[in-house]
Amino acid sequence: MLFDATQVRRVMLSGFPLGGCDDVVAQLRQGGVRVVSLLADADAVVVPDDANGRGRAAVGDVGLPVVALREVLARAGGATACREPVGDAAGGVRICDVVLPRAEARDTALVPDAAQFRGVCFDRAFLLLARTVARCLRDALPCLIEGPTATAKTTTVQWVAAVTGHPVARLNLSGQSETGELVGRFVPDDRPDAAATWRFQPGVVPRAMERGWLVLLDEVNLAEPQVIERLNSALERPPTLVLSEHDHRVYGSGGQPVAAGFRLVATMNPAEYSGRSVLSPSFRDRWVVTCRAEAPDEQSVRQLVHFLLTGEQPHVVLPFGAFQAAPVAPLHPGLAPALELAAPLARLHCTLSDARLGRRRRERPTFTRRGLLAALEQAACEAAHGRDPRLALVEAVHATYVERLADQADRDAVRATMRAVQFD
């Protein structure tokens, strides 16, 4: 059917996950398009960008054009003109709508390698978090990111550092972390010409203050509260630090200057995760920006799978503009023949992530993006070795989602979910 997207003002939705509809309705509204519930009122039926033949056929012959969301958004009203999520801008680098200066070209060995992010899907949650991190780096605001495992906390910070050229000192904190790691400690001086037996070795934070690094305190609440509270003054604006462990040297506040690029970002899982400490109000309060990283919803999971198999990035409409990165060479092209499994796989993944399996176990099974990526990688390897891509994907998902469950009842429940979402 002939279709002129500029004429589309009222649409019906088909094939969107229930949880993702509010987002789609909001995106369309921004583009001046209303979602209606009666076919008789609609100019077109809108399906997800990655809807395959089956998804489109499911709409049936309703006498209306069936169009992808991207197509309607791209042309409707022009309000959603689409940009690359990252690009050069006067004054530095643009991440969504935030322009921040490029870091000084020094300590480049500490700048994360952009190549490691070629599998990153620029979905809604990723771009929102990246924009917040970018804003914090631009305005020198300490930023604390809290969220469940595998919600891209670490990846996002490192990606922002990679595109802005910011050196990163990443500390993986744990119950064994000591203040010495952060601010400095005395170590045996084994230099041949050493005058004393011990020398002071500055920690990551004073070095970062001197060199203008971003300090990434990963898993900050795994460390003992009194260890991380040593950083309270470094979290203030402007940051300061007194090396009371050594010569009482002062960084900032009239002492040794703090380099312009010095930044602090922390990530953590919720306090309910085992082994995490509860942050004291005074420490938490110093993180001027505290944001949440969310597990990907069904739409994002589908976009991720679609991206990994085709190289096409999703079209994302945010309150500050619409974004879509140019397509790239896909990470798993060998699985492209299994593309029609993307939607059922996303539904399966999200249904299981919400399910409460392993009730009788102390350690409950979790279904995360990490597991999903591992399953796709295993399937891609099998396909590269000649296995049928569809079968390889079904088997890898089965191994990741079913076989590691200890309880027969849980395994049966997952198998039943697989049949229900037609992932077979």
Ligand SMILES: Nc1ncnc2c1ncn2[C@@H]1O[C@H](COP(=O)(O)OP(=O)(O)OP(=O)(O)O)[C@@H](O)[C@H]1O
């Ligand atoms: N948007 C994305 N597209 C593709 N892969 C992603 C995306 N976000 C995260 N990943 C991948 O998901 C995995 C988990 O990401 P990451 O380690 O950043 O999560 P995290 O929130 O820091 O988890 P944890 O709390 O366990 O440290 C990594 O393999 C990462 O490469």
Ligand SMILES: [Mg+2]
């Ligand atoms: Mg992490």
